[in-house]
Amino acid sequence: MFKYENRSSSFTIILQQVVCFRFKTSEKLTRRYPRFYHLRVSNQVKLMKQGVLKVTEKQKPSAVLCVGGSPRAGGNSDILIQHFLTGIRLGGSVAETVQLRDYNFQSCTGCEQCRKDKTCTGLSDDMGLIYPKFESAKSLVLVSPVHNYNITAIMKAFIDRLYCYYDFAAKRPGEWSTRLQGQGRKAVIAVVAEQKTFKDSGVDPALQALRLPFEALGYEIVAELPVTGVFHKGRIRNYPEILEKARQIGIELTSSV
C-alpha cells in the first residue's frame, strides 16, 4: 500500500511536469483556451509546493500584503489578486490578503489625535487588526475596482486611516514626513473598470488615488495595472493575458525586494 502511494505520487509529479512544460511553452494555446491557463498556473503552484519547481537564489522570501478594495466577493478584483498571489508565491515570497470588506472599520474622523499619539487613538475598530499586517509587510499590492471614476469608498477609507504614519511639524500648514519612508517599501497598484477607454472608465484618476498617497507614505510604485472593459463578476477570467501580467508582476515584485 505504501509502495503504491509512492509510485502514484511520482507519477503525478511527472505528469504535472509534462503538463507544466507543455503549457509554459504554449502561450498562444493558453490565450485561445483560457481554461488551460488556469490548469498551467495551478500546476506550477502544486509543483512549487512539492519542491519540484525551484525558485532562484535572487528571489528571497519577504512579506507582501495584498489589499482588496472590492465590495463584491469573488469578483474581478479578487481574481486579479489571486493571480498576483500566484506570482508572488512562485517568486518565493510569503503573502497575505486583506479583503477590506471583511473588516469593520470607519473612515477617518479627522480628530488629529494621531499627530500626538503616533497611532490611531481616536477610533477603535478592525483597523487595529490591519495595522500590524500593514506595517510588517515590506511590499503591498493594492487592487480596487473603479467606482464612479475613482477607487472604492472602502479603499479610500483604508488609505485615510494610514494618516497616523505621518509626522507633522508643529507649525501648520507646514512640513511633514512619514515613519515608513527609507525602508525600501514597494507597492503595486491595479484597478478594474467596466468601460473600455481610459477616459470613460476613470482608471487614470483611480490609479492616481492609489499612487499619490502611497508615494507620499514612502512607497515606490513598481508597477501599475489598469484593467478596462471588464464588467460581469468573474469576466476577467476571459482575459488570460491580463492574469498572466498580474502573475509576472507578482514574480517581479518578489525579486525586486
Ligand SMILES: Cc1cc2nc3c(=O)[nH]c(=O)nc-3n(C[C@H](O)[C@H](O)[C@H](O)COP(=O)(O)O)c2cc1C
Ligand atoms: C457603484 C459602482 C460604480 C461604478 N463606476 C464605474 C466607473 O466609473 N467606471 C467604470 O468603468 N466602471 C464602473 N463600475 C463597474 C466596475 O468597475 C466593474 O464592474 C468592475 O469589474 C467591478 O470589479 P469587482 O468585480 O472587483 O467588484 C462601477 C460599478 C459600481 C458597482
